[in-house]
Amino acid sequence: xxxxHVSQDEFFTQLTSIIEKKQQKGHGSVFLTQKRLTYDPAxxxxxxxxxxxxxxxxxxxxxPLPVIVRASDGETQSKDRVKNKDHVKVSTxxxxxxxxxxxxxxxxxCKASMLSLRKRDRKKRKADKGKKKKGAETGExxx
Amino acid sequence: MVYLPTLEEWQRNAALLLQARxxxxxxxxxxHIPNLDSKRYASKKRQQPSGEGQNEAAPEAARVPRxxxxxxxxxxxxxVTLKFKTEKxxxxxxxxxxxxxxxxxxxxxxxxxxxxxxAVMEEAPAAEEAAQETKPAPAPAPATGGGGGGKKxxxxxx
Numbered sequence: 001x002x003x004x005h006v007s008q009d010e011f012f013t014q015l016t017s018i019i020e021k022k023q024q025k026g027h028g029s030v031f032l033t034q035k036r037l038t039y040d041p042a043x044x045x046x047x048x049x050x051x052x053x054x055x056x057x058x059x060x061x062x063x064p065l066p067v068i069v070r071a072s073d074g075e076t077q078s079k080d081r082v083k084n085k086d087h088v089k090v091s092t093x094x095x096x097x098x099x100x101x102x103x104x105x106x107x108x109x110c111k112a113s114m115l116s117l118r119k120r121d122r123k124k125r126k127a128d129k130g131k132k133k134k135g136a137e138t139g140e141x142x143x
Numbered sequence: 144m145v146y147l148p149t150l151e152e153w154q155r156n157a158a159l160l161l162q163a164r165x166x167x168x169x170x171x172x173x174x175h176i177p178n179l180d181s182k183r184y185a186s187k188k189r190q191q192p193s194g195e196g197q198n199e200a201a202p203e204a205a206r207v208p209r210x211x212x213x214x215x216x217x218x219x220x221x222x223v224t225l226k227f228k229t230e231k232x233x234x235x236x237x238x239x240x241x242x243x244x245x246x247x248x249x250x251x252x253x254x255x256x257x258x259x260x261x262a263v264m265e266e267a268p269a270a271e272e273a274a275q276e277t278k279p280a281p282a283p284a285p286a287t288g289g290g291g292g293g294k295k296x297x298x299x300x301x
């Protein structure tokens with residue numbers, strides 16, 4: 001279950017395969033999560049570098065912290081609530097210096113593999129039908 | 144839980160949430176392709192009872208599952224949840240670019256590192272503003288977690 005963290009290359013190949021699997025299957029969900037990594041694997045007992053006497057030390061940390069990005073196929077259990085052994089989940093740690101490169105690649109992978117979303121020209125053809133959406137767009141312009 | 148009407152609105156509010164709770168807030172992106180065979184969608188089919196053989200084949204071909212991309216900012220401490228949903232593939236790039244910007248906030252990095260030369264003039268006042276903003280923000284947030292949530296919810300309903 002706990003596979004530990006993988007490298008960024010490995011993460012992207014896994015992510016691509018998860019999304020591709022769902023595309024081929026025709027339905028399903030992919031979950032991507034990102035959050036600050038406050039837990040240091042080297043020091044398992046300390047949760048974060050909390051400064052005593054300053055309960056808000058996490059608001060202004062002394063050093064930039066890494067970010068953890070997780071991907072999951074969401075299939076933790078079957079309909080009968082039986083644990084799914086083939087459940088796929090991967091996580092990778094992105095160091096502050098790698099953030100930009102990571103997210104550039106992340107965007108490329110997402111754009112290339114999320115193929116079931118509505119395309120541009122399709123939206124124009126159905127423009128008359130989607131009156132609600134038009135309203136949303138005008139609101140966008142105002143704000 | 145609030146659905147925000149536009150991506151910009153969501154990004155603005157999620158950025159505020161992250162600034163207030165950089166250590167606990169998380170952002171989840173869900174890419175969902177609906178299952179057209181499930182009961183939920185089958186019930187709609189039954190509403191048009193007609194010649195089974197002919198009519199079913201035509202709509203089957205036309206029924207392409209339309210995927211949904213949903214992005215959620217959640218803070219487990221205060222319970223604030225901000226969501227945004229889109230069907231447009233054009234939003235993917237913008238959305239992930241926003242995730243990158245928020246990743247910088249999570250990593251406790253300054254907002255824009257690239258283009259330092261151009262941004263020097265802008266950054267100085269921006270930093271002051273940010274300092275002013277962050278100082279009052281933590282005060283109400285830890286007092287009552289729900290308070291922060293309520294505030295954001297009101298914004299979303301506009």
